[in-house]
Amino acid sequence: MKNIFDLETQNDSLDAKITAGFERLSQVFRVLLWEKAKNNDLSPIQIQLLIFIKYHSANKATVSYLAKEFNLAKATVSDSIRVLEQKKYITKVPHTEDSRSSTIALTPEGIQVVDLTENFTDPVYDIIASTAEKDKIILWRSITSFIQQLNHIQIISAQNSCSTCDYFEQENGSNHCRLLQIRLKTEDIKLDCQEHKPARL
Ligand code: SF4
Structure with missing residues (x-):
């Protein structure tokens, strides 16, 4: 058992602190x-x-x-x-x-x-909007990766995101959309896309 709420464990481990941080953020x-x-x-x-x-x-x-x-x-x-x-x-x-x-x-x-x-999301949006562009991109890369992994182990849904789309392709370490025929940079990855087509299993 990973007891991240035990403060000695938490404060000795970056993994535990990040997990506790997510738990705190989930309250927002x-x-x-x-x-x-x-x-x-x-x-x-x-x-x-x-x-x-x-x-x-x-x-x-x-x-x-x-x-x-x-x-x-x-x-x-x-x-x-x-x-x-x-x-x-x-x-x-x-x-x-x-x-x-x-x-x-x-x-x-x-x-x-x-x-x-x-507009209930405004306080969070305002903090993100005032963050440096390069930090936003790192954050978005981490968020999309977390969502993808949590979806993979069936904890949360990602039914309209690039990672579950039939048009999504990964090639030589970069992402592509076959429908839009573009390379998807980190900032282009979508969480909720109107053109999403469920990937064939
Ligand atoms: S259609 Fe939308 S969800 Fe699918 S890969 Fe392209 S941008 Fe992503």
């Missing part, structure tokens, strides 16, 4: 989202679902897709969707070919809630 968005959630009588995940639906295509606005995206059980997402529907922030749009399935769309009231809450 929870704290920022709770502030918005309290002010709008919603839960943090309900706000995240509304924001995701606003900025993604209708085929991604389904309970199954949202459950995978947010690493939640379908029942948890369904509960949140039910509350959002009761509050009239979303509406279900039946599929044209299969009336048993539906996608989720925002109502004008739902869009208003997104407008009021989506």
Whole structure:
């Protein structure tokens, strides 16, 4: 067992300090989202679902897709969707070919809630924006690598990122997108790409 919370272990090991640092960082968005959630009588995940639906295509606005995206059980997402529907922030749009399935769309009231809450990330954005460009690139390289490895061991989802895309290729140590026909520099790697095509397993 790696007890990173034991301070002697933690302070003797850079690995433990970095892991503890990530644990500390994991609190950031929870704290920022709770502030918005309290002010709008919603839960943090309900706000995240509304924001995701606003900025993604209708085929991604389904309970199954949202459950995978947010690493939640379908029942948890369904509960949140039910509350959002009761509050009239979303509406279900039946599929044209299969009336048993539906996608989720925002109502004008739902869009208003997104407008009021989506800036919850601003304090983090402002710190990143004031960081030197070369440090941002190192940070982004580390973040994308962590996400890729955590996705590989099935801890978090990366269903729209370059690392899981059929168009993504690695050649002689550099990354390429076959669709856009470009070399992907570190800063070009995407976490959430509209053109993403799931890689064939
Ligand atoms: S299509 Fe998008 S996700 Fe896929 S490799 Fe190209 S940039 Fe990355």
